[in-house]
Amino acid sequence: MTDPRGSVLVLTNRHDVTADLVLHILAERQVPVVRLDPGVDLHAGAALTATYRTGGQGGTLHTPSRELDLTEVRSVWMRRPSPFQGPNGLGEQDRRFAGSQATWGVGGILASLPGAHYLNHPWNNRAAEYKPAQLATAQRSGFAVPHSLITNDPDRAREFIDRQPGGVVYKPLWNTPYQVDGQARHVWVREVRTHEITGAVAACPHLFQALVEKAFDARVTAVGNRLFAVRIDSPDLDWRQRQSRMECTPIDVPAPVARSVLAYLTAHRLAFGAFDFAVTATGDWCFLECNPNGQWAWQPDSITDSIAFAVADQLQKGPEA
Structure with a gap:
């Protein structure tokens, strides 16, 4: 039976295979989901309306297949939506104007849905993407920082x-x-x-x-208070450069690092974070960065599946997560 507590709104582009993993789980659970790429879909038959008045607000999202009451959205997953660029066919100045209005209008509506749980809230995502803020928060959260x-x-x-x-x-x-x-x-x-x-x-x-004299790299993906970690062995200083040459194996997160991860998430008001560490031969985990909207489906199947289920749990629970 379909859960009556509202729909999950997934904001991402149509080629996002990572989102597909979670949407498949939600479909099996019969959780209603609306997938929207607002930078594209609102120029291809979708329409968004919001109302504000003393005592309340309302709104609807119309797509070619359904109508969504914005007051009944239980969760919003901010994944990888396309940028707002304005519709094709307009002159350069008009298209730039339309794209800017969409950024502040559509973006503001979707970031202000009453009672919805955000994974993560887009404004918290943006604030947490600043490297100086990451380093400052990491230091205050108890991480070792180069x-x-x-x-x-x-x-x-x-x-x-x-x-x-x-x-x-x-x-x-x-x-x-x-x-x-x-x-x-x-x-x-x-x-x-x-x-x-x-x-x-x-x-x-x-x-x-x-430069940290590391024995290996580590990625810790945090979903709420659940942590999923892999050890990364790569011949490159930056393992992202040639991912085909790296090896990933599941690894435990030391308790002090786990406490710092949760403190960091709390400080930035995040429900999700992808943390990168350089781990020394003596077992010190040195914080490098935290991507508040990092990719995670490249990890071993056991880790990827566990993260997908954890994300689905967050979205299904909504404000109770």
Whole structure:
């Protein structure tokens, strides 16, 4: 029998196979689900309306197949929706205007549904994506944090590198799209030396971090208070660069690290987080970053399945999660 406590609203693009794993579980449980990619679907037959008045609010989402009462949404899963760009066929200025209005209008409506449980709330996601905020929160949560410097001062960068006997890495503060000769390029974490620091550092803030002499990497995926961890063995400094060459095996999370993970989630008001660590030969887990909306379906099947069920549980429980 279908659970009467409202629908789950999944905001993602149509090619999101990670979302498919969870939607299959919810379908088996007969939990009603509406999947929406607002940046695309609202230009292809879907319509969104919200009302506000003294004493209450209301709203509806119409899709080609159904109508959803926005006051009866139990959970919202903010996965990977397409950006708001405005409909095709408009001039550049009009399309930019429409995209901006959708960002602040549609985005505001879907982030303000009364009584809904968010995994995660989009505004909390955005706040938690700032690397400086991550490092500050990690330190306050009890994690071991590598010595880090964020600066646009080339002299300070050189001084920092000279003072780190084990070496220094550079990592971007945001995964900004970048092209060379029309080809997409990714800026990976890499070692950097003093002589490589030029005046170009002054163009923007750069994140430099003491290189951790690690035995392996670890990914901890947190869903509520449930933690799922894998050990990552890779020949690369940045294991994301060539994932075909890494090996992943399930691993236990030390109790102090688990406590810090939960403290971090609480500080950022997150129900989900993907934490990356560098683990030393002596067993120290050094915090590197937390992606509040990180991918997780690339892990071993046993871990991926467990995460999918944990996410489905959160969405099904709604405000009770």
